[in-house]
Amino acid sequence: MRQLRRVILRMLCITAVLVSGLIFAAGTAQAAVPDRWGFAFVNTSSGVPNLSYQAGSWPGGFNVTVTPGVVGQVFVKFPQIGASSSTANSGVVHVTATSQTAEWCQVQKYWSAGVDEIVAVRCYHYGGAPLFTPFSIVFSESTGPLPAPKAFGYVGWNGSAIATQYNSALAANSVIPTSTGVWTVVLPGLGSSGIAGNIQVTAVDSTNAARCKVGAWSPSAGQQKIQVRCHDATNVPLNTGWTLTYQRERAITGAAIPPKNFAYTFDNSPANPGPYAPAPAAINYNSQLAVNTVQTAGPGQRLVKFPIVGVLPNNVQVTAFGPGPEFCNLVTLWGTSGGDVLVRNVICYNGTARVDQPSFVSYLSAF
Structure with missing residues (x-):
């Protein structure tokens, strides 16, 4: 209730x-x-x-x-x-x-x-x-x-x-x-x-x-x-x-505005184990001026963190x-906790094989 x-x-x-x-x-x-x-x-x-x-x-x-x-x-x-x-x-x-x-x-x-x-x-x-x-x-x-x-x-x-x-x-x-x-x-x-x-x-x-x-x-x-x-x-x-x-x-x-909370990133270095901030900064935007990061989470998988903008x-x-x-998809529903968003994980494939692949990730809150 x-x-x-x-x-x-x-x-x-x-x-x-x-x-x-x-x-x-x-x-x-x-x-x-x-x-x-x-x-x-x-x-x-x-x-x-x-x-x-x-x-x-x-x-x-x-x-x-x-x-x-x-x-x-x-x-x-x-x-x-x-x-x-x-x-x-x-x-x-x-x-x-x-x-x-x-x-x-x-x-x-x-x-x-x-x-x-x-x-x-x-x-x-x-x-x-x-x-x-x-x-x-x-x-x-x-x-x-x-x-x-x-x-x-x-x-x-x-x-x-x-x-x-x-x-x-x-x-x-x-x-x-x-x-x-x-x-x-x-x-x-x-x-x-x-x-x-x-x-x-x-x-x-x-x-x-x-x-x-x-x-x-x-x-x-x-x-x-x-x-x-x-x-x-x-x-x-x-x-x-x-x-x-x-x-x-x-x-x-x-x-x-609204939303005040949104972010996006372009993981253009998928071989980088990270966590790293994709560059230039113009592809790694955070509406709350935080720095988004990406890191390896397994074969073909990338953990993306959007700080501060996490609002359901x-x-x-x-x-x-x-x-x-x-092609790429999401492993499961992203997490929203303590104001942060954890995309765990972006996962990419060639056929059925997992591969490290550049990807665009876009996050949106209603607020």
């Missing part, structure tokens, strides 16, 4: 913050980033996922719910935050599997159903066998500008064209197909003098088992140029849909980096 009271109080606080944010939005266009958002840790194939790890811009009294589909498939309903367009795949969604074996989760489709946002998610074991495994999920939709150097942008690719996009410089993003399973994404106006920020990529495919990652990253003063690479149930390059989000000094939803409810997303077919 005491735990339930804490959860209810936490959700009431979120609602109060959101209401004040909506009042502020009437006076400034910049507060429109994001328009709507939600996240959850889906630890069940039916019912209400863990209340301590879900939050969103919906009013009080509502919760994320999950219903099962075919094997390995669930439908996640974010209440009262249906995207502004009834067109499928408006806004952007990311999912990350939590498993101790070589598995991943992908988005099949997401759409607005009345006032709600529905996301179909399906998970697979390497090789293509579908199965249910817990996963973390985040959805957001944004409009309006942001002042530099803060930057935020996303692209939803439907397999042949851009289906949805946002750019905080109000520029038009572009996607250039390069070869089978490879695309170049250009985010104009969001440039940086060196690598700065964080990137998350998720496969979107309603038919095929698919997983996607960041293949390369080439920032410049005028734009971010990011390569997306996707593979099938094994290691074969695959043309598929995907979502990509770029964040710099903003939460993965595009929001700023919260969410973690992971994306692999590199030119090969490797």
